Amino acid sequence: xxxxxxxxxPQVILREEFDDWAVLFDPDTAHGFALNPVGVLIWKLLDGKxxxxxxxxxxxxxxQDVPEDVEGHCREFIDSLVQQGLAGFEMKNx
Amino acid sequence: MLEPGDGDRGRLRVMRTPKSVDxxxxxxxxxxxxxxxxFNSPADVKTDLPPEEWLRFFEELKRxxxxxxxxxxxxxxxxxxxRDILEGIIRNRMRFSILSNGTLVTEDMARFLASTPRCNYVxxxxxxxxxxxxxxxxxxxxFEKAVAGLRLLQQHGVNVAVRVTIHRQNVRDLEAIARLLLxxxxxxxxxxxxxxxxxxxxxxxxxxELTAGERELAMRTLLALNKKYGGRISAQAGxxxxxxxxxxxERARRAGLPSLPDRGRLTACGCVFxxxxxxxxxxxxxxxxxxxxxxxxxxxxxxxDVWQNHPELRKIRxxxxxxxxxxxxxxxxxxxxxxxxxxPALAYSLLGVxxxxxxxxxxxxxxxxxxxxxxxxxxxP
Numbered sequence: 001x002x003x004x005x006x007x008x009x010p011q012v013i014l015r016e017e018f019d020d021w022a023v024l025f026d027p028d029t030a031h032g033f034a035l036n037p038v039g040v041l042i043w044k045l046l047d048g049k050x051x052x053x054x055x056x057x058x059x060x061x062x063x064q065d066v067p068e069d070v071e072g073h074c075r076e077f078i079d080s081l082v083q084q085g086l087a088g089f090e091m092k093n094x
Numbered sequence: 095m096l097e098p099g100d101g102d103r104g105r106l107r108v109m110r111t112p113k114s115v116d117x118x119x120x121x122x123x124x125x126x127x128x129x130x131x132x133f134n135s136p137a138d139v140k141t142d143l144p145p146e147e148w149l150r151f152f153e154e155l156k157r158x159x160x161x162x163x164x165x166x167x168x169x170x171x172x173x174x175x176x177r178d179i180l181e182g183i184i185r186n187r188m189r190f191s192i193l194s195n196g197t198l199v200t201e202d203m204a205r206f207l208a209s210t211p212r213c214n215y216v217x218x219x220x221x222x223x224x225x226x227x228x229x230x231x232x233x234x235x236x237f238e239k240a241v242a243g244l245r246l247l248q249q250h251g252v253n254v255a256v257r258v259t260i261h262r263q264n265v266r267d268l269e270a271i272a273r274l275l276l277x278x279x280x281x282x283x284x285x286x287x288x289x290x291x292x293x294x295x296x297x298x299x300x301x302x303e304l305t306a307g308e309r310e311l312a313m314r315t316l317l318a319l320n321k322k323y324g325g326r327i328s329a330q331a332g333x334x335x336x337x338x339x340x341x342x343x344e345r346a347r348r349a350g351l352p353s354l355p356d357r358g359r360l361t362a363c364g365c366v367f368x369x370x371x372x373x374x375x376x377x378x379x380x381x382x383x384x385x386x387x388x389x390x391x392x393x394x395x396x397x398x399d400v401w402q403n404h405p406e407l408r409k410i411r412x413x414x415x416x417x418x419x420x421x422x423x424x425x426x427x428x429x430x431x432x433x434x435x436x437x438p439a440l441a442y443s444l445l446g447v448x449x450x451x452x453x454x455x456x457x458x459x460x461x462x463x464x465x466x467x468x469x470x471x472x473x474x475p
Binding site for chain 1: 109110159161188212
């Protein structure tokens with residue numbers, strides 16, 4: 001995945017609520033997913049232009065007390081978004 | 095008790111934009127139910143907007159990350175362009191619900207609703223187990239058409255909700271209504287309320303509004319039916335909700351509790367913290383039952399600005415800081431610290447004042463008029 005650049009599902013709504021927390025809402029399923037401020041930061045980078053390395057760098061630059069294994073956390077988070085249909089990867093032409 | 099200005103105002107946490115929007119999509123209806131809150135109210139402005147206005151507004155709702163639109167009126171299915179409007183909602187990433195009398199649902203529309211995953215539910219109003227009770231306030235032929243509409247929606251797999259409005263003509267029909275809805279029609283549940291003193295109900299009070307004795311009968315019957323049917327009857331207002339809340343208040347009084355959480359102030363209405371409403375003419379209002387309070391207009395005023403900054407909206411949100419002690423109406427009431435003051439829209443329609451407890455939901459008044467609480471509820475934990 002480190003080479004791929006994930007894209008947020010354009011049908012999914014990001015509702016930014018209080019204190020930089022947010023909810024992702026999938027209108028097709030009516031399911032909501034809570035995001036903490038770091039999750040919101042990452043979600044906004046899922047534009048098909050940022051790979052995992054870019055995302056990890058932005059998290060390191062923007063957040064305090066970033067753990068050593070932040071890359072693993074970011075990968076796990078993005079994988080869970082993809083598994084739930086909230087994000088994906090651009091289809092490349094054969 | 096908290097009062098505005100004591101520093102607690104700053105604790106009001108309001109989302110950046112509303113989560114959902116209630117839209118009165120049309121001023122037209124094929125029925126004139128005797129207790130309709132819409133007609134003969136400030137919501138009834140005799141204007142329908144063209145679809146282009148709504149479609150433009152939906153684009154703003156998308157930008158504001160609104161997740162749900164509820165269409166009411168008037169009768170939404172009377173609009174010939176309803177499908178275009180629904181497609182606009184879907185295109186802008188939202189879900190929708192429709193409040194209807196059920197009589198104008200067509201095969202084509204039911205098929206369309208079933209084809210989209212975005213329909214939360216269509217709520218059909220059904221007030222009787224047969225034409226005698228349903229049509230008493232809704233007009234001849236309404237029952238057969240409403241049931242046909244409801245069955246059509248069910249056949250296509252559309253999620254159907256039913257709301258039963260309780261009034262003087264159907265208060266003795268509740269057992270048969272529950273049997274029809276939960277057994278014969280196989281619904282998972284249904285909601286109840288009662289005809290409130292708003293709109294056309296104000297002209298038909300004698301025929302419609304429950305007396306204290308009828309309210310007690312409705313309360314007892316619904317509580318018993320809800321036990322029989324395993325909690326499949328719901329209510330946010332009306333006799334079932336009152337039966338629960340008033341019993342809780344009486345238990346608190348008997349136990350000598352100093353207060354209940356979030357009580358003793360005008361805390362009843364939470365709607366203005368996550369949704370806003372729009373009249374048929376595009377005027378933004380706090381709630382479609384408080385349509386006299388004009389906050390702005392769609393496609394002219396920014397929704398997020400109205401939502402965050404309009405002083406009238408802020409004032410309604412700050413009702414919750416108004417202690418019931420300040421009202422002469424509540425003076426000496428033994429339930430004061432257990433009470434929410436009830437619906438602001440009913441307070442307005444009865445007294446012409448929003449910032450006041452609603453006399454309609456007053457337990458002390460109910461008891462003074464001879465109403466009693468179901469004894470079995472008073473012993474529950």
